[in-house]
Amino acid sequence: MNHLSFGELFEEARTGGKSLAQGEFLFQKGAASTHLYTVLEGCVRMVRFTSTGDPIIMHTARSGDGLAEASLFFDTYHCDAEAVLPSTVACYDKKRIVAIIGASPQKSLACIAFFSRQVRSLRALLEVRSIRSARDRVLHYLMLQAAPENMTVRISGSIKDMAHDLAMAHETLYRILANLEKEGKISRDIGIIKIHH
Template sequence: MATHMDWPALTHTHPELSFLPSSLRAVTVVHDFDKGETVFRRDARPQAVYFLLTGEVRLVRRSRAGNEVILQRTRRGFFAEASLESGVYHCDAVAARPSKVLRIPLAATREALDNDSTFRRAWIAHLSRELRRARAQGERLALKSAQERILHYLESEGSDGVVTLAVSRKAWAAELGLTHETLYRTLARLEAEGLVIRHGSELRLAKRRAHGVAARS
């Protein structure tokens, strides 16, 4: 089911959408997807760019053995941006849980990028941030130990060494490529050693660790 959006409320809760011009807001609709429902299928011709408001969408492919390979987990924000320059989708997008997704028509997005320089600059800035995030994720997953991955996340994704998790610890463990048992055990040890301070969903690098990072950079 698709409905039109209350943009003042939407940009208040999702300020990263504030750069969308009025021409795109006028044609954007929101869709609700049940768990397991497909947002788009591999080899289909792209029709839209998507923004996840709530829930989780996974971009997946099937291996030759028939196993599901997760290329990306999205819990908020744009996804399938590459479809702007692609003739077909190269993976399936599937709702991992009930999800609310904005659908922004592809043709209108291309037209706005061609004709609206403010939107074009904002879109380039968005893609640059996503590239930096993808590089950091690649670096993180190349690290061997759970401790290295956790500390790298706090250093690269945090603000002054502070991260407020917007997802469950189990979901964060999956993002780090760890089992949730390994994550919990390693976090407990980092706390005991005074390297990480935890308050609810907030994780903070201890000052001595943060200073050490600054000294090396």
């Protein structure tokens, strides 16, 4: 991304940082939402629970990623944020962010651009998930993620995370990747997948 992150955009609204032990919650569902965050170090994930108590991982934020940006105009958080690893986050005061937006049309536009990019990438994920066949889903996902020049995908995080994005069991993804490689449609290195046309 050659675009500003939320954090960079609203540096002036920053109120400090926070360290989280592994397993610690940054916030929980229903709590008053006063700040937005970006992950500086570690890994924080957003979780909700079904009526039967099963956890749903909504998003996993690693260093550089924003957290809870969408709650800028909501009074409470809609899910839990739990540190998967020992982590540090930067905190940004919502009121100050709103003030900055009001004062700077330029930042305001950048902020809107930020959100519309996010909408697009969420739509892309939904697009992937509406493909029934697991194999086609993987192929489509790879095509979307691949850099157009070299048709190469950099895997951020583990294959398990990727399986989660793809809404399939990780074993299934391993098998499919193995098949695609056997067929010569892709080749793999650690953290990298190359698509052969």
